[in-house]
Amino acid sequence: MSGNAHSAAPVLPAQGRLRPLGLRDVEITGGFWGERQSINGAATLQHIEHWLEREGWIRNFDLTANGGDPGERRGREFSDSEVYKFLEAMAWEIGRTDDAELESRFRAIVRRVGAAQQPDGYLNTRFGRPGQAPRWSDLEWGHELYCVGHLLQAAVARARTRPDADDGLLDIACRAADNVCRTFGPDGIDSVCGHAEIETALVEFARATGQERYLTQAALFVDRRGHGRLADVEFGREYFQDDQPVRQATVLRGHAVRANYLAAGAVDVAVELKDAGLLDAVRGQWRNTVSRRTYVTGGQGSRHQDEAFGGDWMLPPDRAYSETCAGIGSVMLAWRLLLADGDPRYADLIERTLFNVVSTSPAADGQSFFYTNTLHRRELGTTPDTDRPSLRAAASLRAPWFEVSCCPTNVARTLASLSAYVATCDDDGLQLHQYLSGTVEQHLADGRSRRVRITTQYPYDGQIRVRVDSDDEHPWSLSLRVPGWADQGATVTVDGVPRPVAAGVFTEHRAWRRGDEMVLRLPMAPRFVHPDSRIDAVRGCVAVERGPLVYALESVDVPGVASVDDLRVDAGRPPRLLDGQVLVRCRQVRGQEHDWPYRADAVESAPVPVDEFDDVPLVPYHAWANRGPSTMRVWLPTDTALPEPAPGQP
């Protein structure tokens, strides 16, 4: 094996179809993701630290260390995890940029965290001290193991980016993990955490430390879940996936973050233990989840009440929950399956989710965030206070912080480690999964390396130029993913000859010389997409996509129209592109006013045409809500009354 055993990447499986390349192998040099990564490093990390201090969530560790009054502890039961996710984000960012000032901030927080650890390794600011609930006394809601999981992931990030650091984080994590293994081992507490996370973290910690006991414990947690060990709750045991064993489940269900984290952990366990049955179960869950329970944005989870998946086809755009963290969890899961199987459909979903969920959350300045990512906003709604944590997950604008602030730190760690999700290698060569400007390099065991430079304006332009930057007389394979949405009209040019390619993976095997090029051209005409007929909530609607981006109609772009809900799109005329803007033709209608909105006479229920607009501009969904409160739709009702244009007409 070569090229990844010591990569600076969050996920390093011992086996699998593809091997990850990490932060030392992939550099993002600009463009859509480069900008976001820079803003994350330059602004978001500081923003997060400010709020973690302001809200006292780091100080909780000092309080614990100093034996202070537990009544002074602040934040929710899972607030420790935000500090750990912040540490993870910093660790990746330091690995990426060698930022010395960040390094010292990182070490300072690690010291404060470490000081709060109990002699036996237990580490949590909410439980276990006099005046607090006993350790492990509330597995359903206490999040203690969840918090340890995030601590381990931070330590893994640090160990892989600064293997020789003497900051002590790895020790802290080892003692916490050992405490978990002692407490929840075969002879310990026979249960699981209400929020999955420890599973995937323990496997990665085993990979990072080479200690098999952590893997064993992760496997035990995965097997234990699904047998009703946790108490029944209002949302049902499916809320924490304790309704059905992972091996038997056929679809993700319940809380969408929990479900994805658990499935990611199950893949990790399955891969390490070569447990084909377990892996296959998760594969099937993923397939059914993607084909029946996922929004067009890639978002998952439709319900506010329990932040949960709905049933099959239950995907209302109204108040779609589509939590940012569920999107990140979905990327985590799909990435693990991609490494295991190599199937480009996993990378398709990652692309869609990164562009339309993960990148939607942070504002352009990286200092406010969407927690939920609805597909329809009917009212301007409430504007979050910029000077206090939002009580609410949903709002019309991004908020700087939340009472439950899982999303900002999750976005930060994802963006800081984003280059780890771009490309993979195997013994034959390199595979490019996500397109951005940058370089990708595979170091071979014999000192050689395979290196390519990617130049593109993607996702705004469909041309992706891949130039080989290394010489090798031995032939190797360079593989490009052709996205599912690009099934018609994509071409690859090698040696100056463009060839049509279908969705999937295009591989060119040859003795690549420096300067050789492959150019992938993806069809970038904007297009309508039609929902499956079983998604009741968007019957009679279309969405608009261009490349990997989903578009939205935002009321600030139709100033003469009271609400985006008054527009009907002409589905007979394809959306068109003009000066970089996606435009659709719409009719403005007015609903009829009646005392009672259900009429025996269909005509009385029909809307009345008011006006027509030839070119209504849409915005990329990720860019909405950046110009003040707005109403917004992703799914546009079609105007069946408009005449059908002649076939082929633009």
Add this chain to the structure above:
Amino acid sequence: MSGNAHSAAPVLPAQGRLRPLGLRDVEITGGFWGERQSINGAATLQHIEHWLEREGWIRNFDLTANGGDPGERRGREFSDSEVYKFLEAMAWEIGRTDDAELESRFRAIVRRVGAAQQPDGYLNTRFGRPGQAPRWSDLEWGHELYCVGHLLQAAVARARTRPDADDGLLDIACRAADNVCRTFGPDGIDSVCGHAEIETALVEFARATGQERYLTQAALFVDRRGHGRLADVEFGREYFQDDQPVRQATVLRGHAVRANYLAAGAVDVAVELKDAGLLDAVRGQWRNTVSRRTYVTGGQGSRHQDEAFGGDWMLPPDRAYSETCAGIGSVMLAWRLLLADGDPRYADLIERTLFNVVSTSPAADGQSFFYTNTLHRRELGTTPDTDRPSLRAAASLRAPWFEVSCCPTNVARTLASLSAYVATCDDDGLQLHQYLSGTVEQHLADGRSRRVRITTQYPYDGQIRVRVDSDDEHPWSLSLRVPGWADQGATVTVDGVPRPVAAGVFTEHRAWRRGDEMVLRLPMAPRFVHPDSRIDAVRGCVAVERGPLVYALESVDVPGVASVDDLRVDAGRPPRLLDGQVLVRCRQVRGQEHDWPYRADAVESAPVPVDEFDDVPLVPYHAWANRGPSTMRVWLPTDTALPEPAPGQP
């Protein structure tokens, strides 16, 4: 004024366009509502008492009376209110039936309640004792004033049905109400209860006792709300209507039960104080709520998270919350507005809500209940345990009891007092608002009375025969409501001559003699109804109604079809009636399987025809889920592919 000053009715305004007739004036003698009222008396009341005892919610009063350990108190913070609603239901039932055994059970519970009252009148088992949170320390969630409100309503029911009873309930209520006035008066705590209810209760208590101070306090509570006196919460202050003053609001919003209870109280205050502005504000809220935020069943509240109204047109049938108690609250509000204004549209909504929400909740045996009343069930779902309180508001079958068990007692008090919502009088005569077999009598001050007997199989048959059962040489008016849904095809026959009548009120003024008859005939052909174009979630669907009943497609009736979601209704052929069954023509379709459910090619998203069914039976919505777990739809997608039948074809 005559005919209602001492009626045994829940609402007795000092003025208004119409005056209520109570339990002594209206008798229901059988049929749809007669059966339900009998079962309520014969089975539901006992069932409720069993669970109240079993769950310890009555024993909480003993615990308080005996100074027992507060840690032994059981149930949620509002469980006292269930005991009070049960007392109210018993009071009406005793008034209706003179049941001596029920009378002694009633008195026994009143004694236990009274023993828990503090010397200063404060009465609540959850707050105020050593080891409990202090009185009034949690106005947002504590429900203390809400509980007092239900105590007052029980006392009002008792005072009006047994004015001379020596059971002590009225005294208990007086002392509790006085405690509220002292504590929350102009110089007291300047706030309101997180759950409106005390407002309407205090007005009625003022009416029943003649003590104006209760009305003054109610008016103060109404005026105080809407100014942000309650803390902001995750759901926003609109959850408890503290976002906007009642006078300024234009629509009901937030928690649907709270919103309706508050609006009912505001009407009560407005009517008593002749506050035209306040009354007009609520009128407007009602109009906008009914025309934009109400399900076709009359149900209100679409959200699970906060049991709240959605925005305008946000009426997804999936997981429609449509709480039974919100339906009852809506009946309370519409009834008060009907008394104030006389507008038959209020009675239209009452009819719709009684037949399609209130009667949907209890099972045929009166011993299990729907808490929520969804309009679409995609999966069989969980079957409630029959031997423990349900943790969940939503389930596929009715549950015997709930952790939050507001609905069973609310249904019980409504059914026991149902005859008070049937008819009204004014100086000119009688108005019939709801149709059922029974008698209605108006006692005049001079000893005369006007009396009619109604004979009908309604809602299964559209003929309503109203026979005058009194003689009076003075002419008086007999008014019949012609429901909004019956605007086309209704006739009234007087003197043997049928005359077409439009929706609204038909009044015949004459010197009625015993044996005179009016026959109202309502068009009972089943019909499709079409939703307003702005209700996105049911675009392309129709519902089926017959008379006042909404119908549903239930999977037990299509045994060959996996899910009701696989059927498309032929909207070109009107539903037909055969042997009392409503039948529609459907095509069975199969969705196409794809990895990703959003396709650029519309054909790939379209369903594939599988089979056709000429006559698929529907069930009245209120009768669904009585034959085991089932999937169910009220809104049926139309099959646009089916050929249009020739006009006029059946």
